Amino acid sequence: MPNLFDPIQLGDVAAPNRILMAPLTRGRSTREHVPTAIMADYYAQRAAAGLIISEGTGISREGLGWPYAPGLWTDEQVEAWKPVTEAVHKAGGRIFTQLWHMGRIVHPDFLGGAAPLSASATTAPYKAHTYNGKQPYAQARAATLDDIARTLDDYSLATRNAIRAGFDGVQLHAANGYLIDQFLRDNSNLRDDDYGGSPENRGRLLREVVARLIGEAGAGRTAVRFSPNGDTQGVFDSDPASVFVPAAKWLSDQNIAFLELREQTPTGTFGSSDQPRVSPAIRQVFHGPLILNQDYDLKRAQEEIASGLADGIAFGRPFLANPDLVERLRRDAPFNAPNVATFYTQGTEGYTDYPSLVLAGS
Numbered sequence: 313m314p315n316l317f318d319p320i321q322l323g324d325v326a327a328p329n330r331i332l333m334a335p336l337t338r339g340r341s342t343r344e345h346v347p348t349a350i351m352a353d354y355y356a357q358r359a360a361a362g363l364i365i366s367e368g369t370g371i372s373r374e375g376l377g378w379p380y381a382p383g384l385w386t387d388e389q390v391e392a393w394k395p396v397t398e399a400v401h402k403a404g405g406r407i408f409t410q411l412w413h414m415g416r417i418v419h420p421d422f423l424g425g426a427a428p429l430s431a432s433a434t435t436a437p438y439k440a441h442t443y444n445g446k447q448p449y450a451q452a453r454a455a456t457l458d459d460i461a462r463t464l465d466d467y468s469l470a471t472r473n474a475i476r477a478g479f480d481g482v483q484l485h486a487a488n489g490y491l492i493d494q495f496l497r498d499n500s501n502l503r504d505d506d507y508g509g510s511p512e513n514r515g516r517l518l519r520e521v522v523a524r525l526i527g528e529a530g531a532g533r534t535a536v537r538f539s540p541n542g543d544t545q546g547v548f549d550s551d552p553a554s555v556f557v558p559a560a561k562w563l564s565d566q567n568i569a570f571l572e573l574r575e576q577t578p579t580g581t582f583g584s585s586d587q588p589r590v591s592p593a594i595r596q597v598f599h600g601p602l603i604l605n606q607d608y609d610l611k612r613a614q615e616e617i618a619s620g621l622a623d624g625i626a627f628g629r630p631f632l633a634n635p636d637l638v639e640r641l642r643r644d645a646p647f648n649a650p651n652v653a654t655f656y657t658q659g660t661e662g663y664t665d666y667p668s669l670v671l672a673g674s
């Protein structure tokens with residue numbers, strides 16, 4: 313029976329263990345969305361992960377509305393990512409980048425005042441992080457077919473750039489209420505064309521984008537992240553299994569490297585939901601590696617791998633606060649607590665200064 317510390321093949325990547333670093337936005341790039349040197353230190357510190365998934369990385373200016381988040385649409389960004397991927401590889405690690413289009417979550421401040429793109433003309437609840445503090449979201453405009461064609465090209469370019477920058481692969485961010493999720497789920501996709509209505513139609517953009525990623529990177533270097541159950545940033549589906557199970561089956565047929573699910577539970581600490589988890593049904597149709605996330609500790613992680621539900625576990629906040637998380641899990645040692653106040657600040661504090669275990673006498 314496999315356990316967390318056993319190796320696993322994730323598409324083209326041989327991971328030495330089943331402990332993945334979940335994607336974590338940290339806002340340590342420049343205002344022009346160019347990675348900085350401290351990001352190389354941060355990711356290299358965490359190279360013992362079976363696989364690192366980078367923070368959400370913008371595929372285009374239009375798709376990125378997070379202060380100081382990195383992008384992958386210019387040569388300058390590609391050059392600045394190279395030392396990051398090199399540092400991870402030199403430290404013995406592996407790293408995918410997470411390709412991010414935020415859709416309606418992009419505040420017009422990032423777009424010269426223009427409305428953001430989404431499946432339909434909807435408005436996200438809550439407030440956007442902007443360079444001018446928190447501000448209410450604006451109503452999105454429904455993507456035209458030209459917008460969709462341009463967005464597909466942006467995904468292709470960002471994938472090519474990711475490979476040029478030295479990433480081992482790409483993960484499509486199709487979770488958490490961002491663009492792809494806005495198309496997938498029925499409270500944010502109100503379209504009546506080929507991209508809306510039936511679950512099959514709502515999954516069309518996902519399938520077209522994944523085909524672009526596979527075309528550029530190969531299926532063995534392409535992964536996808538979903539968050540099927542519950543509400544995230546106002547995006548919700550009345551029947552998640554009806555859209556996410558067929559989508560997972562299609563992804564299985566494409567032979568992607570792995571599928572990651574962020575799932576909420578009734579007691580979840582990064583969003584909670586009473587809507588049942590979809591992973592058991594997805595497990596039946598997705599035959600590649602299935603990675604689960606949210607609120608895992610050592611015990612629950614081992615149980616889910618032992619039960620056969622998961623092939624690996626992605627840790628978010630624990631990896632943020634524990635550069636040596638793999639070793640701590642191995643020793644069942646306590647974790648450093650994450651400092652929420654420095655999640656999105658700039659500089660090294662709360663970023664590269666979390667202590668590792670002092671391995672006295674070992």
Ligand SMILES: Cc1cc2nc3c(=O)[nH]c(=O)nc-3n(C[C@H](O)[C@H](O)[C@H](O)COP(=O)(O)O)c2cc1C
Nearest residue numbers: 334335336337367368574582606607627628629655
């Ligand atoms: C500071 C922070 C930034 C995050 N950024 C991203 C992101 O860029 N992309 C993404 O898919 N999820 C993001 N998440 C969600 C995490 O990947 C993960 O799903 C969440 O932390 C729950 O897992 P955990 O209980 O192991 O922390 C973020 C979470 C936190 C706390």
